[in-house]
Amino acid sequence: MPQKSIRQALNEALAQEMRRDPTVVVIGEDVAGGAATEGQRDAYGGVLGVTKGLFAEFGEARVIDTPITESAIMGAAAGAAVTGLRPVAELMFSDFFGVCFDQIFNQAAKFRYMFGGKAKTPLVIRTMIGAGRSAAAQHSQSPYHIFTSVPGLKCVVPSNAYDAKGLLIQAIRDDDPVIFCEHKLMYDLRAEVPDEPYTIPFGEANIVRDGDEVTVIALSRMVHYANEAIDTLAKEGIECELIDPRTTSPLDEDTILESVERTGRLVVVDEATPRCSIATDIAALVADKAFAALKAPVRRVTAPHTPVPFAPSLEKLYIPSPERIAAAIREVHGYAG
């Protein structure tokens, strides 16, 4: 099977869906780029190249460059979705939801409920998350927990190229608004990705590796850090199960609970800040529904309750590291069960 980067996998998913369905359009800032310049059209293809080449194939009617105007982009995408298109809107950095959240949170997310079940809003918002590039406080956050908390939105947080393609195709075909979170440090990460289109259902976690002693749950880039930590612990004779929920809304509660029932120990790794987070949500889920199975306290390995720092030395401390994850696993493993 061909190896592809997450960038290629996403690009392929978009192109294949746009070929299949003429109502799929891409809209955002510099999704092509070069409009009204002396240079070339499609100069960008998205700031990180995810939409590169779509303009040449589908033209300006379906690859729609916008001004820097996030409220209008999100509102236009929401309004287009509820009237017959399937827009894939790009919110360049997830941090920018601050200037356009009304259109996502009060409009798109609530149409169906407010209108008594009569609206369908097949909208995808692709957005970049994640720290690690010294992009500092306004370009590095991972606010998927905020999207997850909103009834009416679905939230997807893929960790690899295979999942990225299948989940994006699913998101485009889905009839509800979906926030699709891409980690900015993972676009070049490669995996085996089939050429043909395929979907991965929402709400189905991926069990990345099996183990019976500690359940580790991680999302996005943290799946890879957790995997590294688990490799280290395997050498120490500790067998961990690693679960990647892949979507935070809907969340595959069954797979999480089934694993914790078996291991009795849980570590949740989350690059986001700790308050009201996915890590906290999963800890609460387990405390609520698998309390009797627990042999140790639930440990959350998260960013601190701070903005994302600029200095590389501080940012390194901010992001959960394989070492911190390993320490948390050792700690819960050390509890007498």
Place this chain on the structure above:
Amino acid sequence: MQLSREELLKAYRDMVTIRRFEERVQEEFSKGSIPGFVHLYAGEEAAAVGVCSHLGPQDYIASTHRGHGHSIAKGCDPVVMMQELFAKKGGLCGGKGGSMHIADLDRGMLGANGIVGGGPPLVVGAALTAKTLGRGTVAVSFTGDGGSNQGTTFEAMNMAVVLKLPAVFVFENNQYGEGTGVGYAVGSHDIAGRAAGFGLPAAKVSGDDFFAVHEAAGEAVERARAGGGPSAIEVDTCRFYGHHSGDAQLYRGKDEVRRLRDERDCLKHFRRRVGEAALLERAELDAVDAEIAALIERAVETARTASPPAEADLLTDVYVSY
């Protein structure tokens, strides 16, 4: 723009329906039949009807918190609307939206909106759908003078110009954003002029005069349908009630509302104009009045006796599938 007798009668019927609907909503709200908040449109009827008389069911509008008039003008059934206001299962939104979120997608009504300035970006989207799919339809946003100051509205106008979309931005300047006057809140004192700054043709008309609104809207809608891009219309109008039903209106001048009702009532102006020009008989207009009085009575009776949503309805309609 010449209107046929049928068109004139329909315009009158729609305006009277809005007026009587709102008067009755005020009465029912005061009696406690209607939960939540209602924002009444009486006094502004010529704006909604003057614009919507150019639209078909495939065209879209987005409305404001003051959305009953736009809904009726766009063809929503007042009997089903009244049930929504009364929070009944048979209402337009199953009793889950209420006055501030009343919507009817089958009739191109994208919803009243609880967020000031919430609608214009959505209209850009509806216009984008129309253009992308070559539907030949248009999308119209109704916004108040208050919403005209929101950044979302500015962004929407700019993007509609950039993408040359079949959109019309109608600004109903009823002189108040809640309890603050436009002379204070609109920095330039000129909503149409500010819209023109975004690069779209912008007209200013009197909302007392159905025919003036109708003509300006006809040009804007025609331009949009023909691929000529977006336009803006500022309608100088007035509201006969407060910001919301129950507003003490201490910000208004003494006798202001009485003066407005005497001098600026678009319904009275309409009746006088069609009478003077011998376009419609007085008896015809009176017959419409009687017909609408009966309709509103039936709407209230239906709403009063209808069932509320079931407990199970709390959890439905969040997602198409989850």
